[in-house]
Amino acid sequence: MTEVSGITIPDSKLAREAAELVRQYENEMLFNHSVRVYVFGAIRGIRQKLKFDSELLYVAALFHDLGLVDHYHTETKRFEVDGADAAREFLRARGIADAKSDLVWEAIALHTTPEIPQYMRPEIALTNAGVLVDVVGVGYDDYTPEQRQQVIAAFPRGDFKNEFLEIQTCSALKKPQTTFGTVNFDYIEDRDPTFRKPNACVRIRNTPWPS
Numbered sequence: 359m360t361e362v363s364g365i366t367i368p369d370s371k372l373a374r375e376a377a378e379l380v381r382q383y384e385n386e387m388l389f390n391h392s393v394r395v396y397v398f399g400a401i402r403g404i405r406q407k408l409k410f411d412s413e414l415l416y417v418a419a420l421f422h423d424l425g426l427v428d429h430y431h432t433e434t435k436r437f438e439v440d441g442a443d444a445a446r447e448f449l450r451a452r453g454i455a456d457a458k459s460d461l462v463w464e465a466i467a468l469h470t471t472p473e474i475p476q477y478m479r480p481e482i483a484l485t486n487a488g489v490l491v492d493v494v495g496v497g498y499d500d501y502t503p504e505q506r507q508q509v510i511a512a513f514p515r516g517d518f519k520n521e522f523l524e525i526q527t528c529s530a531l532k533k534p535q536t537t538f539g540t541v542n543f544d545y546i547e548d549r550d551p552t553f554r555k556p557n558a559c560v561r562i563r564n565t566p567w568p569s
Contacts, residue, residue, distance in 0.1 A: 363508040365400045367393070368416045372452060379448065380420045383427045387521045390513040391492060395419040397509050399488030401501065403480055410480035414458055418465035418485045421445035426529045436536045437529050442466035470541050493522065523548075 360367040367373075381389055396419035403410045424430050425440030432440050442463040449459040465485040468475045475486035490496035498506075527545040530537050537543040538555045546553050 360512075362397050362512045363401060363505045365397045365404075366412070367396075368413045370413055372449075372454070373413055373416055375452070376417045376420050376448065380424060383424065383429050387516055387518060388423050388426065388525070390515070391518065391522065392420045392423060393513045394492045394509055394515075395422065395485065395488035397488070397513075398491050398501065399484035401505060402487050402491075402497070403484045405500075408480040408484070410484060411458070414462055415465075415481045415484055417445060417449065418462045418469075418481060419488060421448070421462070422466045422469050422485060422489065426525050431529070431532065433533055434536065436467075436540065436542070438467050438470055472541070 360369070380392065384392070396416045399415055399419065400410075400412060403415070421441050421444055422438075423441060424444050425432075425435075425437035425442075430440045430444050431437070435443070442465075445466055446459045446463040449462060450456070461479060461481055464478070465475075465482040468478070468482060469485050469489050471486075475482045477483070487497060491498055491501070523545070526542070527549050530542045530545040531549065534543075534546055534553075537546060543555050547555075
């Protein structure tokens, strides 16, 4: 068993197989980020005295960015949904009940959605919280310096900011139509400030309805 800042990394057969699969396709930067998301989420869950399934939270964290890699990329779905679909398929193939598989799907599909996951089931809320602290620093001061240092020592960030921005931008540029109405549009706009997303007001006025 590996323990990081008081959090045990799941070591069940399911957890090991999930980690092995994700390692096949993600680089070290994304994999380390995914495990940090789990650890930070679990620390928060324990601090808040939430009852959560550590194994499901771990799988959700591992798969949450898998949609960014070419093997799981689709042309028409948000990268979050690509990762969620992969996780649900992985779980169902191993006999995990639909209720649990669907819970992991929701945690991954909603992990970049603002203001909603925090009110949902713990595994969903904690996946989102782990992503927020590791990517944009939301909740950074809720963790002690020792906790942060221990997590980073076990799963280093490296050049995370630049590498993460690059992989997110590449994914968004491949299918810009999936980024409208999501934070993923920001990656395109940062690379190309002249790019414009469809305006909701214009779309409403241009519907075929007479009024």
